[in-house]
Amino acid sequence: MADSISLEVMRYRPDKNTPPLLQQYEVPLRSEWTVLDGLNYVKNQVDASLAFRWSCRMGICGSCGMNVNGEPRLTCGTFLSDYSPGPIRVEPLANFPVVRDLVVDMSDFMEKLPRVKPWIIRDDDVTVIDGEYLQTPEELDAYKQFSMCINCMLCYAACPVYGLDPDFVGPAAIALAERYDLDSRDHGARERLDVLIEHEGVWGCTFVGECTRVCPKHVDPAGAIQRYKVKAARESVKAFLLPRGAR
Amino acid sequence: MTTRRIEPLVWLMFSGGGVIAAVFLPVLVFLFAFAFPLGWITAPDHEHLLAVAGNPITVVVLFGMFVVLLVHAAHRFRYTLYDGLQIKAKVATAAICYGAALFLSAVAFFTFAFLLEAWG
């Protein structure tokens, strides 16, 4: 194995009027090192001005998402040796505005997420004093996969619809809406439907499926969205056919 | 109360059309675009084909299938134009696509009307 590998990192300074450019850094090619380790090496030893987000370095916080050789990846789970001899192109997460270097502006996602009300909504007044909600293992299985989302936004980076139309609510938000709809403790499906039945809700999705392919937690947002479409279609048919009282 | 929306119903027709295209269209294409014209299978004589195709049940089923197939194609192509060519004139694109589906459905309607007449 070679000694080092080259990282081509996109640099962007908002205070300078120049478009982004790639800067090359040589980092040690250690067998257990990830792209994140390489970036930290650069920041600690070579160029302290490099800005990037990271936290847990073990694939659970969702902070370190970036485009590695064009693919949205968690850099803490992307090994340098897999790209040997390199070079490895590291760019900010696609489809998001770049704030500086590898840091993107997440505010669009942060605005969309609460819109789908990703929390348990009840239509009764049960409180903690009345005891906990009971849920069987089967009821847990119904939504568990969709609860694995770590909000890393790799799916947004992979989604061409989101890239072309930032109004699209997007994979993670819809998958999380489905996670709560399928939760036996939740009564909020109607409220979420009113948000997602809009044009920029589920109907923008054309089932490219790339979101599912890049998801590091195997959430399968594409599957969640298609299932949501079927549900929304069923509710629409009922809305057209049944009188108000029966809906 | 769920507000009434047309998108879910169009999507349902798109889905139905996709199923029909996958399940019914292959054999029809195989027979009428390849097997019969190229002589792989002896083509049915005109009388028999008219009796089968012109039968009212066949006419109704085929017309229904053609309509959902056209809606399927229009819906999918409309989104391909948005995403592929990044066309910004969204309303015009939708109008042209669904308009074409409507036009071809009308053509189908008259084709089947004349076919039924020839059968009867």
Add this chain to the structure above:
Amino acid sequence: MTVPRSEPLTYRRPVSTWWWTRKRTYFVFVMRELSSIFVAWFVVFLLLMLRAVTDGPAAYDDFLDWAASPFVVGLNVVAAAFLVLHVVTWFSLTPQAMAIRVRGRPVPPVAIVGAQYAGLAVVSAFVVWLVTR
């Protein structure tokens, strides 16, 4: 001169019109979506056939001759290839789009895909019988 601003001077990377040529999965996706045009073509083709049937035996024979001409066969071969792409992708995506449970157990995707191909076979056999008997 520093201008106070409420949001950063972010850089929006433009999306190329050729975004779908950069990755194999994106390319197959666009090809899959383009199959819709060929579905519409086959509807037109079948309508032409039905019109020929309406117009009588001579028109029917003319249609078969026209359908056998090189240009039409060539077009139909390309269109049929796209139709095959539609069938294969549609069947393989159905399990992802629907979580089907039978008696409380999830049906494995392979069974759903298999059932669809079985349906295709049954329908095809029926149509062949109906038309050639």
